[in-house]
Amino acid sequence: ETGVTQTPRHLVMGMTNKKSLKCEQHLGHNAMYWYKQSAKKPLELMFVYNFKEQTENNSVPSRFSPECPNSSHLFLHLHTLQPEDSALYLCASSQEQGYSYEQYFGPGTRLTVT
Amino acid sequence: KNQVEQSPQSLIILEGKNCTLQCNYTVSPFSNLRWYKQDTGRGPVSLTIMTFSENTKSNGRYTATLDADTKQSSLHITASQLSDSASYICVVTLRSGGSYIPTFGRGTSLIVHP
Secondary structure, eight states, X not given: OOSEXXXXXXXXXXXXXXXXXXXXXXXXXXXXEEEEEOTTSOOEEEEEEETTEEEEEOSOOTTEEEEEEETTEEEEEEESOOGGGOEEEEEEEESSSSTTSOOEEOOOEEEEEO | OOOEEEEOSEEEEETTOOEEEEEEEOOSSEEEEEEEEEOTTSOXXXXXXXXXXXOEEEETTEXXXXXXXXXXXXXXXXSOOGGGOXXXXXXXXXXXXXXXXXXXXXXXXXXXXO
């Protein structure tokens, strides 16, 4: 295991639902990331938090709302999603922000929007 | 536009054989290049990282090469094992001011048959 856990592992939700994805890292890292991985597409960086502060928002629609209460926990709140939002959502952490630092990924949450 | 192209898209080999995966990129200015292995149902795990000045890096049976002049990288897998079946992702990091922006390839899906 990488030291990064994500729950739930699978989620099916309707377009009118509200749900949250949770990520927790046990590595003592200060930076955390959300990525979206769609079938046959490259990973897309969504959000970056460094020392609990959001430092990057990669033009993500407002129906995705991140929250980082502390350096160990990261949430992604979901509401009124679209079917095209169905994907694998990956959380990662690194010692600090900056891609010279190795990122450790969680196993992902497989999201299906019906 | 900064891009990372990987080939082949998929590859099937027999156990014990060697194989080479390719990554061509147009990202500039270049900071570093990583190869990740992603098993089905798991997050990516870093195999190698190379900076501009490095042209080869090994990790067990995995050897990555980098030609920064031609903007090409390869990942060579020696004496393949069934556990090598996975997606291999090339990630090139662009340095822009104080930010590091990763550009991901679509990955090469490798299947190793007994």
